[in-house]
Amino acid sequence: MSATPAAHRLLEPGPGDRARHLRSRFFTVLCTLSAVVVLAPLFSIVLYVIKRGLAGVSIAFFTRLPAPVGETGGGMGNAVVGTLVLIAIACAIGLPIGVGAGVYLAEVGRGRLRTVIRFTADVLGGVPSITVGVFVYSLVVVAMHRFSALAGGIALALVMIPTVTRTTEELLRLVPPQLREAALGLGVPAWRSSIFIVLRTALPGIATGVMLAVARIAGETAPLIFTAFNNRYWSFAVDKPMASLPVQILTYATSPYKDWQDQAWTGALVLIVVVFFLNLTARIAASRAMGGSRR
Amino acid sequence: MSQVEELPVPEVTSDRATPAGSRDAMRAAPIGSPTGDRAFRGVMTLFGLTILAVPAMMVAQLVRTSQLSLAKFGLSFLTSSTWDPVHQQFGAWPFIYGTVLSSLLALVIAVPVSIGLAIFLSDLAPSRLRKPLGFLVELLAAIPSVVYGFWGIFVLVPALRESVEPLIIKYLGSIPFFEGPPLGFGMLAAGVILAIMIVPTITSITREVLKAVPDTHREAAIGLGATPWDTIRYAVLPAARSGIVGAIILGLNRALGETMAVTMVIGNRPKAAASILAPGYSMASVIANEFAEADSDLYLSALAEMALLLLCVALVMNLMARWLVAMTKNRMGGTA
Numbered sequence: 001m002s003a004t005p006a007a008h009r010l011l012e013p014g015p016g017d018r019a020r021h022l023r024s025r026f027f028t029v030l031c032t033l034s035a036v037v038v039l040a041p042l043f044s045i046v047l048y049v050i051k052r053g054l055a056g057v058s059i060a061f062f063t064r065l066p067a068p069v070g071e072t073g074g075g076m077g078n079a080v081v082g083t084l085v086l087i088a089i090a091c092a093i094g095l096p097i098g099v100g101a102g103v104y105l106a107e108v109g110r111g112r113l114r115t116v117i118r119f120t121a122d123v124l125g126g127v128p129s130i131t132v133g134v135f136v137y138s139l140v141v142v143a144m145h146r147f148s149a150l151a152g153g154i155a156l157a158l159v160m161i162p163t164v165t166r167t168t169e170e171l172l173r174l175v176p177p178q179l180r181e182a183a184l185g186l187g188v189p190a191w192r193s194s195i196f197i198v199l200r201t202a203l204p205g206i207a208t209g210v211m212l213a214v215a216r217i218a219g220e221t222a223p224l225i226f227t228a229f230n231n232r233y234w235s236f237a238v239d240k241p242m243a244s245l246p247v248q249i250l251t252y253a254t255s256p257y258k259d260w261q262d263q264a265w266t267g268a269l270v271l272i273v274v275v276f277f278l279n280l281t282a283r284i285a286a287s288r289a290m291g292g293s294r295r
Numbered sequence: 296m297s298q299v300e301e302l303p304v305p306e307v308t309s310d311r312a313t314p315a316g317s318r319d320a321m322r323a324a325p326i327g328s329p330t331g332d333r334a335f336r337g338v339m340t341l342f343g344l345t346i347l348a349v350p351a352m353m354v355a356q357l358v359r360t361s362q363l364s365l366a367k368f369g370l371s372f373l374t375s376s377t378w379d380p381v382h383q384q385f386g387a388w389p390f391i392y393g394t395v396l397s398s399l400l401a402l403v404i405a406v407p408v409s410i411g412l413a414i415f416l417s418d419l420a421p422s423r424l425r426k427p428l429g430f431l432v433e434l435l436a437a438i439p440s441v442v443y444g445f446w447g448i449f450v451l452v453p454a455l456r457e458s459v460e461p462l463i464i465k466y467l468g469s470i471p472f473f474e475g476p477p478l479g480f481g482m483l484a485a486g487v488i489l490a491i492m493i494v495p496t497i498t499s500i501t502r503e504v505l506k507a508v509p510d511t512h513r514e515a516a517i518g519l520g521a522t523p524w525d526t527i528r529y530a531v532l533p534a535a536r537s538g539i540v541g542a543i544i545l546g547l548n549r550a551l552g553e554t555m556a557v558t559m560v561i562g563n564r565p566k567a568a569a570s571i572l573a574p575g576y577s578m579a580s581v582i583a584n585e586f587a588e589a590d591s592d593l594y595l596s597a598l599a600e601m602a603l604l605l606l607c608v609a610l611v612m613n614l615m616a617r618w619l620v621a622m623t624k625n626r627m628g629g630t631a
Contacts, residue, residue: 020522020524020525023522023524024524024525026524027524027528028419028523028524031411031414031415031419032415032420034407034408034409034415035411035415035416035420035428037408038409038432038435038494038498039431039435041491042431042434042435042438044446044450045438045442045443045446048446048449048450049442049446052449096342097342097345097346099342100342101339101342101343101346103339103342104339104340104343105343108335108339108340109339109343113343114343116347117346117347119614119617120346120347121346122613122617123350123610123613123614124346124349124350126545126549126552126612126613127350127552127609127610128551128552128553128579128606129554130552130579130583130602131552131602131605131609132353133586134360134582134602135352135353135602137586138356138359138360139352139356158349161346161349165346190332191331191332192331215437218439219437219438219439219440219441220439221439221440221441221554221555222554222579225587226586226587229587249441249442250559253445253559254448254559264445265445268439268441268442268445271439271442272438272442275437275438275439276434279433283430283433
């Protein structure tokens with residue numbers, strides 16, 4: 001590395017050592033403070049959601065339909081199931097494409113096309129999810145003439161694909177090349193060693209990435225409000241509107257009724273617990289998988 | 296050896312090439328196994344190309360959907376302040392203004408904090424603290440945006456209305472930028488909530504960039520008698536500068552497209568007011584609120600044009616930012 005001109009500045013007579021050390025202390029404190037400032041809202045949100053939502057957690061919340069205004073009780077059972085169905089559809093569409101594109105980037109692709117595709121995957125990850133919603137609406141909902149779980153699932157798939165692609169690529173790259181060489185040396189065709197040796201070795205890591213992607217789409221609201229829309233009743237039909245936890249929380253959170261708001265807080269608590277759990281598990285799995293090879 | 300023989304033939308090949316009953320043929324094939332390899336490469340390339348196709352389709356589809364509005368309003372769509380569905384007049388200016396102002400407010404709040412936190416995490420924190428702290432920041436990113444908005448309505452907005460905004464008005468109220476009644480809901484609330492939401496993005500990318508700065512830079516500075524802050528200031532930050540700019544752009548990009556949380560606290564009034572205390576509206580919010588209820592083709596098309604605008608901004612900013620981050624990291628060249 002070339003010598004930085006900045007280094008010379010350090011040798012010039014400055015305001016004196018004492019001042020330098022004081023300044024260093026000062027900025028260290030500032031940086032530490034910023035950590036506190038960032039964590040404060042995290043704790044505020046989590047504690048407040050627990051405070052308002054915990055009382056509503058019950059079996060009924062997961063098994064009952066929403067109650068009409070004025071009636072107490074009821075739950076978000078249909079929204080919980082709806083979210084699971086939407087995630088399943090998103091995975092069915094998004095995983096093959098996401099993992100396949102990741103395999104392409106790590107194993108197959110070459111040259112400029114690969115660079116362009118990798119870049120595009122990153123860019124796609126930065127597209128606002130509301131835009132994805134409008135896109136899927138104009139493509140799927142307009143063609144089907146109604147809101148549907150399928151449209152919602154497609155929108156969520158588009159949101160998850162970039163994450164899955166990039167994680168898959170990164171993890172495939174971590175697989176030691178010796179494994180592939182050994183397979184090739186045994187006469188295994190290249191494509192088979194890609195799938196059964198390289199992809200398989202990276203599978204636990206990829207699963208971690210998928211978990212994070214699922215955690216992200218589980219909480220997405222914007223792509224769903226005009227694709228899957230909402231549904232007050234139980235529905236498992238893929239071609240009909242479907243309730244989901246985030247949309248249900250939105251509806252109830254912005255309603256003027258106390259009962260509904262309470263339900264929304266419980267919904268928010270459930271959502272946060274699920275999302276945090278997925279993140280934590282993914283994190284632990286990842287650090288365990290990396291434990292041997294790194295550090 | 297026997298393990299290799301028993302490998303099942305996956306369905307991947309069914310799509311192309313390899314006719315039925317090819318299992319034996321393939322086993323006998325030479326090491327290159329051209330058919331299987333070609334099919335595999337073909338299918339995977341197809342998946343890769345899908346990634347290319349999606350944004351292209353998005354742009355094409357949104358342009359098509361916004362055709363009516365593009366034809367009727369042209370460029371005046373961007374500058375007109377009239378948003379009147381009843382009289383079929385649509386101008387995006389108040390929304391563009393709201394999106395940009397709330398996002399800039401978010402940057403003003405989030406950037407110093409994020410960079411401070413990234414420095415803390417990469418250089419200053421005791422190594423035992425770094426992992427758990429990093430994880431907590433990731434959790435902040437994992438909170439769904441609708442939950443942020445909900446918290447915003449019940450905690451942030453009242454706090455702003457009762458304690459922060461009265462103070463701002465008392466001391467700065469004579470400046471147009473800070474005048475008006477303390478409503479809670481408004482540009483400031485949107486800015487604060489966006490700031491919280493983009494801190495993880497800026498922090499994690501800045502941290503990556505800082506990590507990519509070779510330790511030799513730091514060692515050299517320390518060897519010259521630099522204090523920890525001098526090391527960061529003169530040896531680390533200059534090398535990471537463009538990467539940090541990239542991180543900030545990515546944060547800005549996230550703020551511009553953020554929908555639910557903003558919709559819930561910004562006040563949803565389509566007027567471009569100078570004061571950050573006044574309620575406003577953002578592009579993403581108006582789409583979220585009105586798209587499902589748009590009752591005329593022109594209305595729908597105007598909202599689609601707004602989505603197109605958001606998409607274009609996102610594409611450009613991402614290209615710029617990714618390029619900056621990749622460039623910075625490449626220059627450090629894996630020495631880290």
